[in-house]
Amino acid sequence: MVHFYQQELQLPPYPRGYHLITRQVEEACTFLPKITTGLLHVFLQHTSASLTLNENADPSVRRDFASYFDRLAPEGAPYLTHTQEGTDDMPAHLKTALLDSALTLPISRGRLALGTWQGIYLCEHRNQGGRRRLLLTAWGSSS
Numbered sequence: 285m286v287h288f289y290q291q292e293l294q295l296p297p298y299p300r301g302y303h304l305i306t307r308q309v310e311e312a313c314t315f316l317p318k319i320t321t322g323l324l325h326v327f328l329q330h331t332s333a334s335l336t337l338n339e340n341a342d343p344s345v346r347r348d349f350a351s352y353f354d355r356l357a358p359e360g361a362p363y364l365t366h367t368q369e370g371t372d373d374m375p376a377h378l379k380t381a382l383l384d385s386a387l388t389l390p391i392s393r394g395r396l397a398l399g400t401w402q403g404i405y406l407c408e409h410r411n412q413g414g415r416r417r418l419l420l421t422a423w424g425s426s427s
Contacts, residue, residue: 286425287423291314295418300372303405313422320392323423327419334384335384336384338403341401372410379409
């Protein structure tokens, strides 16, 4: 039988940057041990931050993310017209469009089945993004 679970996770405000949130997601998913085989969908309910699954060991990865995405969508670019909410807002939306606002992850034997060096990142693209909400939806079979 397939079971469905859903939980909201409210994250504290993070500064602009790329922040590992794997532990917070796992801790919020108290239902994980009930699922033998399944999927976890992580949905970020915002348009100026994003999620990605990537290398979680070397901090230089985070600096390289920032350098790369800041070049793709620079703050204050003269061709951007959506500026009423600040010069960091439209670049934040563009970065979210490039990365995404959702992840779907496998669950195996009551745990997220991530690779050894994989971690879930909240990519905060605003200078003052505020609290971010994640909707965590899991489904799967239990033994």
